[in-house]
Amino acid sequence: MTLQSEFRAPSPILLIEDEPSVTAFLRAALERRGYAVVDASSGAEGLEKLDGGKYSGVISDIRMPGSVNGAEVHAWIQENRPELCTRIILITGDTANSDTQALLAQSGTPCIEKPFRVQQLLTIVERTFGKP
């Protein structure tokens, strides 16, 4: 990557997802559309990266193993990166969970339910983060 391109390129999207196959698919789909992607395989790693870098948006799975889940990532951003508050997309495999439902209802954060079509993803990403 050149300095110029670095300069021109907007900040990457931070992708927090514990499932490697899903991460791979999301990265492929987003990069193909022109987005830069930085990924983290857990909530804790995601927070580390958020703390140490600049991102144009965050896509996070809700249910993840480990000490930090999607809801906590969402809460951290609200606390520490208010500018990113409206630039979060949550992914869930389980909308039945009442905590998830509460989070979605309260924040109005867009959410994509697994499994989803590429087009569904890109529509929401473009609407939330803007075109690359």
Place this chain on the structure above:
Amino acid sequence: MELAVDAAQSRHLPGFLERFAARATRMLDAKWGGVMVLRGRETDLYQANSSENPLEPSQHGALVRLAREHRREIEVRLLSTDSALTSLTEHSGAAVVLVPITASDEENLGSVCLLRDRGTLEKNERNLLHALASHAALSLENFRRFSQLERSKRQWVEDIDAISDYIVVHDRSFRIVRTNRSLASHLGVPPVALVGEAMSSLRQIGETGSELPCPFCRDTQQAREEYVVASPERIFLVSTSRTPGVSDDDTRTIHVLKDMTDRREAERRYRELFDSIQEGLFFATPDGRFLDVNDAMVRMLGYGSRDELLRADVGPHLYPVPAARERFLRALSERGVLRNYEETLRRKDGTLLHTLQNITAVRDANGKIVQIRGLMLDVTEQRTFQSQLQRERDFNQKILNTTQSMILVLDTAGLISYANRRCFESGYREDELIGHRLVDWVEASHRTDFEAALETTAHGHQVENLELRVRRSDTSMGHFSISLSPMRDEQNLVNSVVVVMTDITDAVLLQAKLAHSEKMASIGRLVSGVAHEVNNPLAAILGFTDLLLENPAIPENAREDLQIILHETQRTKDIVQDLLSFARQRPVQRELVHVNNVLRQTIKLRSYDFASHGVEVSEDFDENLAPALGDAQQLQQVFLNILNNAYDAVQDAGQRGHIVIHTGRSEQNIEVAITDNGTGVPDTERIFDPFYTTKQAAKGTGLGLSICYGIVRAHGGEILCRNNEDGPGSTFIVRVPIATEAATTAAIAKEAGR
């Protein structure tokens, strides 16, 4: 009166009379003289010189005949020549002179009889004869008195000797004057042997502790004494009389010793029996005073001693109810004897004593009761036991009658011999239970189980919680829990079986429901987990398939394959979505739902299909149905699902389909029953299980009713399915709670605020 001459004295009298006869004969110059004495019917004849001139029997007879002729005056009778007496004189013209001997009381004692040669009597001779007769009379009378005295004295001694009591008479110097034969024979000596002996020699009869020389005297100053002397062997009642005299000689002390040993013994035995007997014995006056009671009686009534009971005026205390005493006296007065008379008395300490009495009234000549005699048994214990038994029996009866279980007793042949009240309250009639076999009420397929249990019980083992289907009195079958217990007789042999039956149909249903809902919940958790795990790989598959399809380098034939992958992935996604719908307790919309309206809208959705396929739908709605609180959309999904199933079922049944939708209120629920006349449901228990389906594979995922189940549960209601009992097809029942008043008000306010 007769002149009885004692045999002992007779020898003195004949001598005197013979001498008298001789003297008279001589004085009056008679040829023969004699005295004839009347002795009853006998006549004794005494003659002078009887040994020299014995009379011939004819002469004797003739004289006696003459003598017995009564006369008051001297008579001179000439003898005829043929008289037997002529030979006594040897002289013609002889006469017999008869002089009556008359006692002072005019009694004819006999005659003096003289034979003389001449028949005349000079005056001086006549006077002499009178004097002789008087003398003879006096002598005879004296003799008779003496003889009477003698005889009575002898009789007295005999009488005293005949008395079995010991009699001893002593003088002032304590010398024995006389004893009777009993006393002497007691000492083994003749009575006379003791005369003159000292009284102290009689000490051996009985030790009296007396300091005096006479063992039987206590106070010689007393004219009379009476006391009891007890020796180790005998007991005597000593009665003493003293006759004071002017001299020592005529002062007599008479002791009569009455042997009381036997009487005392009898008395002692009687008393012992009286006191040792365990039954209470009493003698009482009609006014309620005890005259005598035995120890048992004292004990029974709780008094300290016999005297205390006899002293106290116990009548009023004895009867806790005064009227009871009057009733008792009335009954006794009427009947005289009371047998097994039951009476509750009060002990000294106030506790009650239940008695059984046998009473006899003793009456005086006027029929008035003067004494009451009775025997009393303490039956308090029995009575207490009896009442306890009664209480226990009542208690058991109450348990038997109030228990919600049916309790029956069977004999060893299995015939019902007893049924508690509950059985009859359940509708069974006595005549269809008692004497019938219980097994006949058991459902046919369960009878061998029941009989095996009965057999086990007959061998003395308990059988518990046997669950059998039993026909109820209304012919419906109920699910019963049955316990059988052997009941044993005194020989420990099983003689009957106690059967406790509880209708647990409702409990079984409830349990089944619980088990079912638990099963559904665990399926829900499982499905939820699986769905979530499946979604990640599915997301990757679907995503990469999309990316591949976007790739222009993919050849056309591979693209077709990718389309299939895409399609099947979509299908998998739908299944997972349905599973999650079933599993998730989706928060239902809380708004007032009018179930009838929801049903009408649902029917409208399928009305075209129903009409075109000849399926008739009837509405049987309760138009006053209260609203439920929930999500109309979701409930519609439930009803639609059920209607679709019903439609499929009646189509498969191949006859004119008919679906009836009923709404109504059931307790605090709105109940919707959707009945079809279709094929029915093979397994109503599993119909709501995910993937359970009776349909062909293409027709559904097998999750429709599972989703309905999830929705209804989320509404706090229940859904169940059963096959119709009165015809083909099945009925689905949905119950959702009626909105409470508070919830309704809140919901209305919320709607208004929107």
